[in-house]
Amino acid sequence: MDRLFTLLKSLRGEIKKSRAKIWMRAFLFIQFSLLFSVYFFRDIGRGYFRWEWVALVFAAFIPIGFLLSLIVPMKADAELGAVTFSLDKFYLFLIWFLVIAKLIIGRIPPFTPEADFIMASIMGIMFGRLGGIGLRVRRLKLQHGF
Numbered sequence: 001m002d003r004l005f006t007l008l009k010s011l012r013g014e015i016k017k018s019r020a021k022i023w024m025r026a027f028l029f030i031q032f033s034l035l036f037s038v039y040f041f042r043d044i045g046r047g048y049f050r051w052e053w054v055a056l057v058f059a060a061f062i063p064i065g066f067l068l069s070l071i072v073p074m075k076a077d078a079e080l081g082a083v084t085f086s087l088d089k090f091y092l093f094l095i096w097f098l099v100i101a102k103l104i105i106g107r108i109p110p111f112t113p114e115a116d117f118i119m120a121s122i123m124g125i126m127f128g129r130l131g132g133i134g135l136r137v138r139r140l141k142l143q144h145g146f
Contacts, residue, residue, distance in 0.1 A: 021085060022134060029126045036119040039106070049116040057120035058127070065128020068094075072133055076144040083140045091129065098122050 043049045074085030098118050106115035140146075 019082070022130070022137065025126075025130050025133070029123075029130055032126060033123060036123060039119060040116065043112055043116050046112075048112040054116070054120045057117055058124040061121045061124025062128035062131075065125035065130070066132040067128075068125065069129045069132025069136060072129075072136070074133075074136060074140065076140045076146070078144065081146050083137045083144075083146070085133075085137075095122060095126070098125075 040049065040051075040054055044051060044054075068088075068091055071090065072085050072088045074083055076082075077084045099122065102115045102118040102122070105111045105118065
């Protein structure tokens, strides 16, 4: 039992580190990308949306995601020799709100383009935030010599 407790404690310590959290966020971004791509192919094939619009909305929301990365609580932990950060509740609420809005709006045929707009904006926010977090972690690691 003690061995299991030690293993779980060590796993928790690894998950707190920035590398693990960045990989988890990247995995979520890939999952959302794959799921939303199915919707994009369907809606674009039916003429509701265009790939150019997807790219434009995606690119327009990257700076918003980048700005959201600035409010992620993070710190350099000298004992772990790594940067750690905690859950950003505002971002979590925002993404869930947008996903639920997309699911509801997507059920109303005249609002399909708006649902696609929301999907592209979610992707842009997630991508920008992931990049911003990566840059902040890199800067903190360099500052503290990790």
